[in-house]
Amino acid sequence: MAAARTTEERIRDYLGSKLPAARDLTLSDFVQTAGGWSHEIYIFYANWKEDGRERREGFCLRKDPGSGLLRELSSLKEQFAVIKALEKTAAPTPKAYWYEEDPSLLGGPFFVMEKVEGEVPNPWSRAGKQFYAEAAKRGKLPRSFVEALASLHNLDWRAAGLDFIGVPGPGKDFALREIEKWEILIRQSISKPEPVLTEVLMWLKANAPQAQRLAFVHGAYRSGNLIIRDDAIAAIIDWELQVIGDPMYDVAYVLSDLNREGSPLLSCVVDRDFFLDYYERLTGLKVDLEICRYYEILYMMRSTAFWLSASGLFAEGRNKDLRLARTTYSVPVVLDMAAKALGF
Amino acid sequence: MIPAKQLLNEIVSSLRNVIAPAIAEPFPKAQAYMAAVILEFVSRQVEERSDIAEGKHEALATLFCNLSQLSGSDRLLGGGPASEAELNRLIEQLYAQRAQIGEESFTAANRLVRQTLRQLLDQDLKVAGKAGV
Numbered sequence: 001m002a003a004a005r006t007t008e009e010r011i012r013d014y015l016g017s018k019l020p021a022a023r024d025l026t027l028s029d030f031v032q033t034a035g036g037w038s039h040e041i042y043i044f045y046a047n048w049k050e051d052g053r054e055r056r057e058g059f060c061l062r063k064d065p066g067s068g069l070l071r072e073l074s075s076l077k078e079q080f081a082v083i084k085a086l087e088k089t090a091a092p093t094p095k096a097y098w099y100e101e102d103p104s105l106l107g108g109p110f111f112v113m114e115k116v117e118g119e120v121p122n123p124w125s126r127a128g129k130q131f132y133a134e135a136a137k138r139g140k141l142p143r144s145f146v147e148a149l150a151s152l153h154n155l156d157w158r159a160a161g162l163d164f165i166g167v168p169g170p171g172k173d174f175a176l177r178e179i180e181k182w183e184i185l186i187r188q189s190i191s192k193p194e195p196v197l198t199e200v201l202m203w204l205k206a207n208a209p210q211a212q213r214l215a216f217v218h219g220a221y222r223s224g225n226l227i228i229r230d231d232a233i234a235a236i237i238d239w240e241l242q243v244i245g246d247p248m249y250d251v252a253y254v255l256s257d258l259n260r261e262g263s264p265l266l267s268c269v270v271d272r273d274f275f276l277d278y279y280e281r282l283t284g285l286k287v288d289l290e291i292c293r294y295y296e297i298l299y300m301m302r303s304t305a306f307w308l309s310a311s312g313l314f315a316e317g318r319n320k321d322l323r324l325a326r327t328t329y330s331v332p333v334v335l336d337m338a339a340k341a342l343g344f
Numbered sequence: 345m346i347p348a349k350q351l352l353n354e355i356v357s358s359l360r361n362v363i364a365p366a367i368a369e370p371f372p373k374a375q376a377y378m379a380a381v382i383l384e385f386v387s388r389q390v391e392e393r394s395d396i397a398e399g400k401h402e403a404l405a406t407l408f409c410n411l412s413q414l415s416g417s418d419r420l421l422g423g424g425p426a427s428e429a430e431l432n433r434l435i436e437q438l439y440a441q442r443a444q445i446g447e448e449s450f451t452a453a454n455r456l457v458r459q460t461l462r463q464l465l466d467q468d469l470k471v472a473g474k475a476g477v
Binding site: 192193194195196198199202205206311314315320322325328329330331332333335336339342343344 | 346351355362429438439442457459462469473
């Protein structure tokens with residue numbers, strides 16, 4: 001009986017089918033990254049001969065494991081289409097190559113994109129914090145951090161064809177839609193009543209702000225979701241939570257304490273005053289700190305939804321990753337943050 | 345929160361089926377298997393903390409008693425037992441009927457609810473908080 005082909009072999013065969021002129025195709029430096037709670041992520045180089053010349057290119061493959069953190073909210077097809085649409089814009093993103101739905105290929109939907117050279121230091125690690133702190137002193141990376149965010153908020157999302165991800169109505173519609181989206185995940189994940197979360201949700205609905213203008217919003221813009229090369233943002237990654245919405249939603253995420261654990265710098269890399277001033281100059285927007293405070297509480301609700309989903313997947317036996325089990329203890333901690341932000 | 349016994353059993357399974365088989369060196373491999381065996385015994389020793397459930401029950405009972413003394417509370421109280429599910433329902437009612445009950449009554453009831461929510465959170469943080477109590 002023939003031995004089952006490994007994931008690496010199946011990916012190599014798939015790539016061969018997409019590169020029909022390639023001869024002697026091999027993969028090297030093949031790794032499945034430890035990060036990524038929603039998808040399996042494989043990074044590798046393909047080496048082949050074509051027209052008598054040696055070729056070598058880096059690829060990144062994201063695959064739906066069928067039991068990812070965001071459940072039905074995460075669509076690889078949409079991610080692929082977003083990255084493809086962004087290729088034509090000034091936003092630094094990888095090139096998107098192929099999307100496949102056929103489960104017979106790798107066991108679930110996946111897409112392949114360019115491997116952008118650079119590094120993604122983990123901002124939660126001591127080494128990562130040190131990397132960002134030293135880069136902050138040199139000054140180039142903080143500027144690039146703000147410029148890349150502004151490139152998203154300034155882009156003409158209709159012209160880029162990004163309206164397919166959904167366009168909220170005027171006024172409070174963006175915030176209300178966002179709350180509704182996470183409430184769906186909460187309802188899918190929850191196994192017992194969470195009255196603190198109910199109070200947070202009701203407060204959020206009762207106090208939804210008006211969007212200043214609609215922009216293309218990343219939804220999780222922070223160090224750790226950015227590939228860095230030569231002290232500049234080479235690519236924005238982790239395209240799972242993007243929306244057309246209030247740009248203050250991204251600004252609030254940058255301002256949030258959730259993303260800097262112990263660092264005086266926003267997202268461990270940029271001084272707060274510099275960020276606010278430079279962002280306003282690049283976008284022409286006025287940062288409304290009160291609205292940002294509202295979105296920070298919305299992020300706490302969103303984090304609670306993540307952790308309920310993660311621990312729920314584990315408790316249901318759908319995903320055996322112990323990292324998901326650990327999040328059962330994160331739920332009260334993030335609810336505590338939200339409660340304190342609301343004054344109780 | 346995921347029940348402690350379920351978590352322990354899953355960790356045992358991970359140690360036995362994922363972690364230990366992947367370790368090549370004999371000594372750490374044996375340690376991983378032994379950790380699984382010991383955790384199975386620990387799982388039999390573990391009982392869920394009863395003080396947390398009791399603390400929550402007391403906080404909820406006090407809230408529903410205090411709320412019943414507020415004017416207009418009949419619109420909010422559903423008559424069910426003092427539970428987290430009933431509190432969920434009450435919070436939704438409170439916001440839904442805010443205009444009808446008036447801002448003053450809303451604020452008074454919401455203050456009592458939030459005091460209780462803080463007490464419930466403090467119970468959960470006995471396990472999940474950084475220090476643990």
